[in-house]
């Protein structure tokens with residue numbers, strides 16, 4: 001009596017493979033070999049029928065496709081809300097996409113389509129005199145912060161938010177065919193210099209609370225563009 005073979009035979013019977021003459025007798029006879037062969041054939045057939053594993057999404061793909069309706073837009077302007085780590089209804093009315101403290105994306109109320117030039121009623125109002133053709137993405141953070149001396153307050157921008165931002169920017173660039181330059185992917189703090197459109201002392205972003213070595217609008221913007229480019 002071979003216990004291992006008997007146990008194997010029992011399992012084959014349980015799986016529905018016939019062992020006609022001996023049943024689970026512990027004898028490694030011809031029926032067991034035949035049953036094992038047919039089990040293997042069935043497993044191989046099953047494997048053959050399986051669809052190929054799905055293609056992995058590009059690492060940057062985090063913006064749901066239905067948040068990106070067809071639209072003619074030229075640039076992405078990145079902000080912070082100067083609020084808490086959660087998106088408020090007020091925040092949602094001003095931006096197309098918000099990114100909460102844990103990196104979670106929240107859809108804003110206006111559709112990107114409404115900011116297509118000329119911007120239509122209900123468009124996202126995020127950048128003074130620069131909303132037509134501009135997608136507005138905002139990090140939920142920096143409420144109660146100060147630029148000089150720098151104090152990020154109770155809701156500092158987090159690395160998770162930043163990483164989600166660079167992924168979202170890459171998605172938007174891919175979807176809308178936006179090339180990454182300092183005039184097409186920029187922070188609010190760069191708008192005045194890079195586009196020549198005056199703003200009112202906006203400093204999102206001239207500081208990144210999680211990386212104090214990056215100081216100034218250009219340094220923050222260059223970091224944004226380099227990391228988003230790497231995800232394209």
Ligand SMILES: [Zn+2]
Pocket residue numbers: 078079080126188202204
């Ligand atoms: Zn802003």
